[in-house]
Amino acid sequence: MKKFTTVADIGDLHAAVAEARKIKENRFAYKHLGENKTLLMLFFNSSLRTRLSTQKAAMNLGMNVMVLDVNQGAWKLETERGVIMDGDKAEHLLEAIPVMASYCDIIGVRSFAGLVNKEEDYTEKVLSQFIKYSGKPVFSMEAATGHPLQAFADIITIEEHKTKERPKVVLTWAPHPRALPQAVPNSFAQWSVAAGYDVVITHPRGYELSPEFTAGATIEYDRDEAFDGADFVYAKNWSAFNDADYGKILSTDRTWTVDEATMAKTDNAFFMHCLPVRRNMIVTDDVIESPRSLVIPEAANREISAQTVLKRMLETNR
Ligand code: CP
Numbered sequence: 001m002k003k004f005t006t007v008a009d010i011g012d013l014h015a016a017v018a019e020a021r022k023i024k025e026n027r028f029a030y031k032h033l034g035e036n037k038t039l040l041m042l043f044f045n046s047s048l049r050t051r052l053s054t055q056k057a058a059m060n061l062g063m064n065v066m067v068l069d070v071n072q073g074a075w076k077l078e079t080e081r082g083v084i085m086d087g088d089k090a091e092h093l094l095e096a097i098p099v100m101a102s103y104c105d106i107i108g109v110r111s112f113a114g115l116v117n118k119e120e121d122y123t124e125k126v127l128s129q130f131i132k133y134s135g136k137p138v139f140s141m142e143a144a145t146g147h148p149l150q151a152f153a154d155i156i157t158i159e160e161h162k163t164k165e166r167p168k169v170v171l172t173w174a175p176h177p178r179a180l181p182q183a184v185p186n187s188f189a190q191w192s193v194a195a196g197y198d199v200v201i202t203h204p205r206g207y208e209l210s211p212e213f214t215a216g217a218t219i220e221y222d223r224d225e226a227f228d229g230a231d232f233v234y235a236k237n238w239s240a241f242n243d244a245d246y247g248k249i250l251s252t253d254r255t256w257t258v259d260e261a262t263m264a265k266t267d268n269a270f271f272m273h274c275l276p277v278r279r280n281m282i283v284t285d286d287v288i289e290s291p292r293s294l295v296i297p298e299a300a301n302r303e304i305s306a307q308t309v310l311k312r313m314l315e316t317n318r
Contacts, residue, residue, distance in 0.1 A: 034063030115247030176237030
């Protein structure tokens with residue numbers, strides 16, 4: 001595996017989940033794979049889970065790990081070719097990438113959407129340059145349009161908890177005070193469809209996601225209808241994707257907060273969220289603290305999804 005940015009990169013998803021569950025049974029069984037190999041984790045944005053779970057996954061595989069917070073202590077990086085660099089950016093990505101690549105064997109990159117220029121975001125301007133110019137295997141630790149390590153962990157979690165072959169999985173928009181990217185819902189929709197689930201997406205009008213990611217899912221604007229009979233409810237905020245409103249907050253309607261009354265419409269569904277979560281905006285205290293909440297197992301499975309991806313990269317790039 002040379003890159004990991006989308007569900008297509010993982011190949012047979014059921015085989016990947018089976019491999020992940022085997023790794024989970026004995027996560028130190030592959031420690032030899034990472035001997036004398038170095039992972040570089042680059043963060044253009046903040047993180048708690050991705051940082052710790054990916055580092056732990058690499059350590060489980062015997063790797064050395066270097067972490068760089070690009071905006072804290074490194075030179076400010078220019079990403080645009082042709083720019084006269086007379087501003088505050090001291091180094092260009094086109095030099096920084098091969099330099100950083102010379103110190104490591106695998107690179108993980110976190111670089112969020114700017115939510116200003118849709119074309120820039122949806123061409124994955126930063127991540128794609130690492131893939132093109134580093135010469136090393138590159139994986140997304142959440143980029144502008146997707147968060148595949150999170151979605152993979154979510155699918156592992158659903159597979160561990162589902163009681164039906166084809167569960168009804170509902171992705172619901174929920175309110176948030178800040179404009180957030182579409183990366184997590186994009187990937188969750190894409191991976192859930194690929195897993196073969198009955199996927200329903202519900203949101204206020206105007207919050208339609210890119211069809212590139214939602215193909216195969218049902219869009220249901222009536223939230224009660226969407227929640228009816230659901231086995232899993234995945235809550236997430238995202239900003240508008242449509243051209244006219246790209247990156248904007250169109251609604252702060254708190255009736256979309258997931259509470260006990262909305263969960264009562266489901267088939268005793270499990271509640272999911274990628275974290276971090278704003279309590280009593282996205283979900284009430286009662287729902288996130290309930291025995292049906294999977295937010296902690298999901299986060300724990302981030303170590304397993306990252307380890308599966310790193311293991312494959314180590315195996316195929318020796
Ligand atoms: N879910 C997730 O990616 O969490 P962090 O932003 O804390 O890494």
